[in-house]
Amino acid sequence: MDNPDLFDRTARRLRRNRAAPDYAAHDFVRATMLDGIAERLDAVTREFTDILDLGCFDGAFTVPGSRIARCDAGFAFAKGAGGVQADEDRLPFADASFDCVVCAGVLDQVNDLPGALTLIRRVLRPDGLFLGAFVGAGSLSALRTALRLAEQDRPVARLHPQIEVRSAGDLLMRAGFALPVADVETLNVGYRDVGRLLGDLRGMAATNILVDRHPLGKAALTGLAESFAAAADDQGRTREKFEIVFLTGWSPDPSQPKPARRGSGTASLTAALTPKP
Structure with a gap:
C-alpha cells in the first residue's frame, strides 16, 4: 500500500504558478x-556537458558551455524556463541521461524524498555529480515561536516538517550515492513585521x-503579528533564519576511491596515542 501524501501536489503546483510572475523579488534564499x-x-576539476536543473524556478542557474535541461513541478516555471513539468519523485527522464543534477530549493516539499533521491541517482551517468540544497531543520524559528504563542489553545501544524543535516546525509547513502556529504549554512534576515515574512514565503x-x-483565523493572525513584533531587536527588526542544507553525492563508478578495508591499517592506534618520551 502506498503511503499517503504529506504534501498536496495540486496546491504545490498552484502556489508555484502564483509565485512565478514576481519570483525575482523574493528569490534571495534560492540565490x-x-x-x-x-x-x-567550481571545486570539481572536470566539465559537465549535460545538466538537469531540477526544480528550476525561473531558470537562473547557468553553467557556460553546458546543455541544461529544466524541470519544475509548476507549469508556469517550467514553461518560462523552457523545461518540462514534473514532480521530483516522478521524473520523466531516462536512466543515465545527465552527468550532473542540480536541485535547489524544492526537496523539502517532496512527498517521497528517498524515492526522489533514488531517481536522481538513476538519471545520472556513472561518476555523475548531484548537488542539492534545501531549507532544513531550525529554519523559520521566529515564525514557529510566534505561531505557537498565537495559537496556544488550539495549535495547528502550519510549517512543514524539516530535515536535519545528519538525516539528509543518511538519505543520500540510502539512495545509493557514493562519497555523500551534507553540510549546513545559515542565512539570517531581519523583518519589520510578519507580513513581510509571509509575503516573501508566498513569493x-x-x-x-x-x-x-487549516486557515489562520483573524484573532490568531493578530496574535501572530503581535508575538512576532515582540521579538524585535533594538532596530525594530525580528531576526528570522533559514538553515540551508547542502547535499553532494556521486553516482557510483569503479574509478572512485574506496574506503580502506577494515584492519588494513599499518599504524597502531595504541602507539599513536602513547606519549613520546
Whole structure:
C-alpha cells in the first residue's frame, strides 16, 4: 500500500504558478543556495556537458558551455524556463541521461524524498555529480515561536516538517550515492513585521502545502503579528533564519576511491596515542 501524501501536489503546483510572475523579488534564499552550489561546482576539476536543473524556478542557474535541461513541478516555471513539468519523485527522464543534477530549493516539499533521491541517482551517468540544497531543520524559528504563542489553545501544524543535516546525509547513502556529504549554512534576515515574512514565503512558493491544513483565523493572525513584533531587536527588526542544507553525492563508478578495508591499517592506534618520551 502506498503511503499517503504529506504534501498536496495540486496546491504545490498552484502556489508555484502564483509565485512565478514576481519570483525575482523574493528569490534571495534560492540565490544563496545557487551561490553555494556554484562554489561546490567550481571545486570539481572536470566539465559537465549535460545538466538537469531540477526544480528550476525561473531558470537562473547557468553553467557556460553546458546543455541544461529544466524541470519544475509548476507549469508556469517550467514553461518560462523552457523545461518540462514534473514532480521530483516522478521524473520523466531516462536512466543515465545527465552527468550532473542540480536541485535547489524544492526537496523539502517532496512527498517521497528517498524515492526522489533514488531517481536522481538513476538519471545520472556513472561518476555523475548531484548537488542539492534545501531549507532544513531550525529554519523559520521566529515564525514557529510566534505561531505557537498565537495559537496556544488550539495549535495547528502550519510549517512543514524539516530535515536535519545528519538525516539528509543518511538519505543520500540510502539512495545509493557514493562519497555523500551534507553540510549546513545559515542565512539570517531581519523583518519589520510578519507580513513581510509571509509575503516573501508566498513569493518564493514556500507557504503551507500540507494536505491537512487549516486557515489562520483573524484573532490568531493578530496574535501572530503581535508575538512576532515582540521579538524585535533594538532596530525594530525580528531576526528570522533559514538553515540551508547542502547535499553532494556521486553516482557510483569503479574509478572512485574506496574506503580502506577494515584492519588494513599499518599504524597502531595504541602507539599513536602513547606519549613520546
